[in-house]
Amino acid sequence: MPPAQKKSAAPAKKTSAAKASSGFGGESPEQLRAYYREMQLIRRFEERSAEMYQRAKIGGYCHLNLGEEATVVGLMSAMAPRDYLFTTYREHGYAIARGIEPGRVMAELFGRTTGVSKGWGGSMHLFDVEARLLGGYGIVGGQIPPATGAALAIAYRGPGGPDTEVVVCQLGDATTNIGAWHESLNLAAIWKLPIVYVVINNRLGMGTPVEKAAGEPDLYKRGCAYRIPGVRVDGNDPIACRDAMKEALRLAREERQPSILEAVSWRLRGHSVVDPAKYRSKEEVQRLHDLDPLTAYRKRLIDTGAADAAQLAAIDDEVEAQVSAVVEFADNSPHPTPDQLFAHAYATPVANAPRELPGDPLLRA
Amino acid sequence: MAVITYRQALHDTLRSELIRDPNVFLMGEEIGVFEGSYKITAGLLTEFGPERVRDTPIAEEGFVGAAIGAAMLGLRPVVEIMTINFSILAMDQIVNHAAKIHAMFGGQSKVPMVIRTPGGGGQQLAATHSQNIEVWYAHVPGLKVVVPATPADAKGLLAASIRDDDPVMFIENLALYNTKGNVPDGDYVTEIGKAAVTKEGTDITIVSYSRMAAVALDVAKRLQDDEGVSAEVVDLRSLRPLDRATIVNSVKKTGRAVVLEEDWLSYGVGAEIAATIQEGAFDYLDAPVRRVAAAEVPLPYAKPLELAALPDATALVKVIHETLDATRFRR
Numbered sequence: 043m044p045p046a047q048k049k050s051a052a053p054a055k056k057t058s059a060a061k062a063s064s065g066f067g068g069e070s071p072e073q074l075r076a077y078y079r080e081m082q083l084i085r086r087f088e089e090r091s092a093e094m095y096q097r098a099k100i101g102g103y104c105h106l107n108l109g110e111e112a113t114v115v116g117l118m119s120a121m122a123p124r125d126y127l128f129t130t131y132r133e134h135g136y137a138i139a140r141g142i143e144p145g146r147v148m149a150e151l152f153g154r155t156t157g158v159s160k161g162w163g164g165s166m167h168l169f170d171v172e173a174r175l176l177g178g179y180g181i182v183g184g185q186i187p188p189a190t191g192a193a194l195a196i197a198y199r200g201p202g203g204p205d206t207e208v209v210v211c212q213l214g215d216a217t218t219n220i221g222a223w224h225e226s227l228n229l230a231a232i233w234k235l236p237i238v239y240v241v242i243n244n245r246l247g248m249g250t251p252v253e254k255a256a257g258e259p260d261l262y263k264r265g266c267a268y269r270i271p272g273v274r275v276d277g278n279d280p281i282a283c284r285d286a287m288k289e290a291l292r293l294a295r296e297e298r299q300p301s302i303l304e305a306v307s308w309r310l311r312g313h314s315v316v317d318p319a320k321y322r323s324k325e326e327v328q329r330l331h332d333l334d335p336l337t338a339y340r341k342r343l344i345d346t347g348a349a350d351a352a353q354l355a356a357i358d359d360e361v362e363a364q365v366s367a368v369v370e371f372a373d374n375s376p377h378p379t380p381d382q383l384f385a386h387a388y389a390t391p392v393a394n395a396p397r398e399l400p401g402d403p404l405l406r407a
Numbered sequence: 408m409a410v411i412t413y414r415q416a417l418h419d420t421l422r423s424e425l426i427r428d429p430n431v432f433l434m435g436e437e438i439g440v441f442e443g444s445y446k447i448t449a450g451l452l453t454e455f456g457p458e459r460v461r462d463t464p465i466a467e468e469g470f471v472g473a474a475i476g477a478a479m480l481g482l483r484p485v486v487e488i489m490t491i492n493f494s495i496l497a498m499d500q501i502v503n504h505a506a507k508i509h510a511m512f513g514g515q516s517k518v519p520m521v522i523r524t525p526g527g528g529g530q531q532l533a534a535t536h537s538q539n540i541e542v543w544y545a546h547v548p549g550l551k552v553v554v555p556a557t558p559a560d561a562k563g564l565l566a567a568s569i570r571d572d573d574p575v576m577f578i579e580n581l582a583l584y585n586t587k588g589n590v591p592d593g594d595y596v597t598e599i600g601k602a603a604v605t606k607e608g609t610d611i612t613i614v615s616y617s618r619m620a621a622v623a624l625d626v627a628k629r630l631q632d633d634e635g636v637s638a639e640v641v642d643l644r645s646l647r648p649l650d651r652a653t654i655v656n657s658v659k660k661t662g663r664a665v666v667l668e669e670d671w672l673s674y675g676v677g678a679e680i681a682a683t684i685q686e687g688a689f690d691y692l693d694a695p696v697r698r699v700a701a702a703e704v705p706l707p708y709a710k711p712l713e714l715a716a717l718p719d720a721t722a723l724v725k726v727i728h729e730t731l732d733a734t735r736f737r738r
């Protein structure tokens with residue numbers, strides 16, 4: 043086991059604002075195009091989700107990853123299949139990038155039995171044991187203590203090392219102000235847990251700017267009180283996100299050093315699909331348009347010769363067809379039936395478990 | 408069979424479960440070096456080490472939530488929350504997460520965890536440290552809520568709770584820790600979700616749970632000996648699920664019912680019991696169902712006030728008499 047005694051007496055010296063990697067270095071063009079494809083898939087999936095919401099195919103709350111595609115793809119490509127992921131309710135892209143069949147994600151949004159959570163969770167509560175996505179969570183901060191506990195279970199089972207598991211806990215910038223995060227950071231620090239807290243800083247809670255909500259808006263620094271190091275990365279750069287994530291995962295995996303990774307990006311639309319984002323000015327909207335990570339990445343691919351316009355157009359067409367099939371799959375999937383209502387009441391059957399529907403008599407004959 | 412205290416029964420069961428299953432571990436504030444606020448975990452740190460008897464910081468939301476995550480990965484955490492009053496700080500994790508994860512994710516994840524915590528007033532701990540808020544949890548589908556009244560049930564229900572794959576609120580009572588009773592030896596598991604008839608009778612049913620079930624049983628025995636009144640005592644043992652059939656069957660036999668509960672009256676456990684009885688045994692009832700519960704005030708510190716606020720044997724006897732008298736029962 044690599045020595046985990048990274049000197050707990052030293053303050054968080056790793057805390058630093060890392061620069062985005064500018065060039066493509068030794069990246070293979072195939073890999074770079076694969077990232078593009080994944081980003082485009084998430085983009086189109088989310089746009090179609092918004093459309094399906096307008097058509098009332100999707101209900102409830104629906105939060106999109108638009109503007110966060112580079113972050114999502116970069117982070118997820120660094121994780122190993124054995125690692126666990128806990129997220130917020132803004133998680134469609136994570137589920138897809140984690141390798142879950144997008145049709146099953148869309149089907150969950152549609153509330154169908156073929157959905158990842160069999161229609162029980164909806165947009166905010168995607169879960170898949172196989173992909174080790176242990177939930178999107180609709181309560182702000184709710185995922186953080188359980189994610190920390192999952193890391194505790196890993197630590198309980200054995201020491202760190204290159205083949206061990208890590209938990210990734212994703213949260214939003216506004217969530218850094220919730221008590222559960224601070225309790226969890228402290229637990230992760232004193233117990234040396236294999237966890238990476240990824241803060242997606244899209245600069246806004248629902249409409250409140252990060253500077254108005256956080257006493258220390260440099261969010262990567264917020265582990266200081268617990269001697270948890272932090273790094274800030276350009277969330278519009280998938281390669282930078284991937285590399286920063288790799289290092290954070292290595293720290294957690296091999297040194298059992300929890301850390302914070304802050305990815306900075308811009309939410310391109312409202313908080314959820316029903317939010318018209320009136321708090322944004324016309325200029326701001328234009329500026330965001332210019333900051334679109336997909337546009338930037340596409341330009342970079344072409345400028346560096348990693349792809350030509352024809353190749354990218356072909357990818358776009360392929361993605362378009364895939365997303366149409368995804369929507370079709372969801373729409374053709376069965377709705378759950380009311381006889382399933384008590385199917386998941388308890389994991390261990392129990393005497394006298396209530397199964398009454400509204401209006402049923404209390405006592406069974 | 409041996410006569411031991413409720414505390415000893417809990418301790419011994421934790422110990423034997425730790426031995427039985429390496430996935431079982433304990434966590435909570437001051438449960439290790441300090442051996443627990445009420446010494447339930449005495450000696451366990453020495454025997455099992457700090458990984459399995461894990462002291463936590465004072466961070467109820469954090470460590471209860473951490474237990475949930477550990478349970479999702481297959482461990483079986485048994486969390487001690489010093490008293491039920493502090494569970495309020497973990498409410499989000501208990502209600503929004505532990506209770507929801509199995510169903511909300513389509514049955515893909517289990518949350519096999521136990522939260523042990525004592526409630527109860529009468530120790531002059533004043534308003535914030537004397538509450539009986541078990542009904543808050545009993546209201547929530549997805550949780551199981553057990554409320555053992557005897558050392559035997561403390562053992563049997565704790566073993567059942569730890570082996571159960573759902574989150575269980577295991578609610579103890581400060582005033583029960585030193586009470587003694589017969590406890591079966593060896594592996595002993597009591598089924599969750601079933602009430603116990605702890606004394607049979609024909610004249611009136613007393614429905615109760617936890618510390619008040621012990622009070623009810625004492626009163627019933629006394630009434631039998633002193634007045635020839637045959638009271639039947641139903642100890643609920645589990646608030647969720649609730650064994651409605653046992654309650655109703657008893658009232659069908661006796662025609663009268665009184666609930667004795669330590670929680671506050673309005674919206675309390677007794678309200679649910681009374682509703683169950685009126686629906687299930689309306690035609691058998693000779694008198695209205697009465698409830699003996701705590702006065703609806705933040706529990707005061709001063710002894711005379713505290714005593715006045717809490718339900719007790721005297722109040723129960725009074726209400727039993729009133730119920731019997733209302734039906735011209737001769738005693």
Ligand SMILES: Cc1ncc(C[n+]2csc(CCOP(=O)(O)OP(=O)(O)O)c2C)c(N)n1
Binds near residue numbers: 214215
């Ligand atoms: C405990 C709780 N309080 C409030 C809300 C309502 N709410 C949902 S999302 C949100 C803003 C969170 O912003 P951030 O953490 O930055 O994540 P983002 O939505 O930007 O991804 C709020 C206030 C909630 N879901 N849970």
Ligand SMILES: [Mg+2]
Binds near residue numbers: 215243244245246
């Ligand atoms: Mg945000």
